[in-house]
Amino acid sequence: MKKLILSILKTILLILLFAAAFGSYALVNYKGWTWWGGACLLGGFVGAIVAILFIRKWFLRKRERKFVKRIVDQDNSAIAAAPLHERSQLQQLHPDRLRLVFLFTEPNIAKGNSPAMAITPEGLDIIVDNPAR
Secondary structure, X not given: OHHHHHHHHHHHHHHHHHHHHHHHHHHHHHHOOOHHHHHHHHHHHHHHHHHHHXXXXXXXXXXXXXXXXXHHHHHHHHHHHOOHHHHHHHHHHOHHHOOOOOOOOOOOOOOOOXXXXXXXXXXXXXXXXXXXX
């Protein structure tokens, strides 16, 4: 479903690009401007679309950083508010103290699903399905 939506969006973007190119060409011919005027119009349109996409990505990354910082601050304050005899145990079980890095060196390995997390008596387990097996 996600691939279908992405392909539809890409198709719409290509149609908009061709419509902008045709509109720029028609406007240049109608007004009697030089060809580079049309190129500037088209470049401005494409630049505006690219700028919108980059600004959106920047805001999403900023929002994600704020979310991670808020969660880490919340967990650190919970650890600091805990009694002394429980602090070391909470710090050992704290999920931020464990960092997992999955490195696939082959570029043609298909992407798997997002990792699932399961709470077990031993702690938090990260379950990753590797489709390359």
